[in-house]
Amino acid sequence: MNADRWLADTRTSYDTVAVSYADQLREALAGAPYLRAALALFADLVHAAGGGPVADVGCGPGHVTAHLHELGVDAFGIDLSSVMIDVARRDYPRLRFEVGSMTDLDLADASVVGLLAFWSLIHVPDEAVPTVFGHFRRVLRPGGPLLLGFHVGDESRLKTQGYGGHPMNVHVHRRQPDQVAAWLRDAGFTVEAQMLIDPDESVPGAVLFARRQS
Ligand SMILES: C[S@@+](CC[C@H](N)C(=O)[O-])C[C@H]1O[C@@H](n2cnc3c(N)ncnc32)[C@H](O)[C@@H]1O
Numbered sequence: 679m680n681a682d683r684w685l686a687d688t689r690t691s692y693d694t695v696a697v698s699y700a701d702q703l704r705e706a707l708a709g710a711p712y713l714r715a716a717l718a719l720f721a722d723l724v725h726a727a728g729g730g731p732v733a734d735v736g737c738g739p740g741h742v743t744a745h746l747h748e749l750g751v752d753a754f755g756i757d758l759s760s761v762m763i764d765v766a767r768r769d770y771p772r773l774r775f776e777v778g779s780m781t782d783l784d785l786a787d788a789s790v791v792g793l794l795a796f797w798s799l800i801h802v803p804d805e806a807v808p809t810v811f812g813h814f815r816r817v818l819r820p821g822g823p824l825l826l827g828f829h830v831g832d833e834s835r836l837k838t839q840g841y842g843g844h845p846m847n848v849h850v851h852r853r854q855p856d857q858v859a860a861w862l863r864d865a866g867f868t869v870e871a872q873m874l875i876d877p878d879e880s881v882p883g884a885v886l887f888a889r890r891q892s
Pocket of ligand 1: 685692703735737756757758759762780781796801802
């Protein structure tokens, strides 16, 4: 897939749904005990690593960034969609949110102690994942924790509408945790833990904890 094309389609799609996405997802963590547990563990790992800035990459409307803040994490958000960032700034005016892409992360080397990508890698095509993980490794301090959340499966599908029936034109890639773990190891991460969520559902989720090697 043309690199600029998928980025442009993803950006436009999330610009279109940003307000309704925020309305639907704002309270979602309240009903997601396993995700809350994963975020609490991630916060513990960040504190144990000495604390410091944490990037929520593909933050959407910022509710996960805000949840991390409530856990004492100095989190800030980055998203491809400028409308998502507008909504995040509106809803959480005390927090920092910036427009940017994980394919070309505009952060200094070793500038964050932790990095989270929750259901944002799902739009990145396979051929771009090594580049993205290279950026994640570059911006993380040695030993810094990484938390990924993604849909589990083998298929990719084109999502043509969502979040209240708005038009979208975005590919959603499901992946096996072993494949994601292999990409992470190739990029210089140690994989430490993974959790499968809703394994009996048609599309389970996975959260995967890794750490930048020294
Ligand atoms: C399904 S939403 C997840 C949002 C949020 N992390 C959450 O857990 O609700 C996917 C988000 O990833 C963002 N995204 C997709 N590709 C991106 C990229 N290359 N760089 C940064 N953000 C991206 C989208 O704009 C969208 O806000």
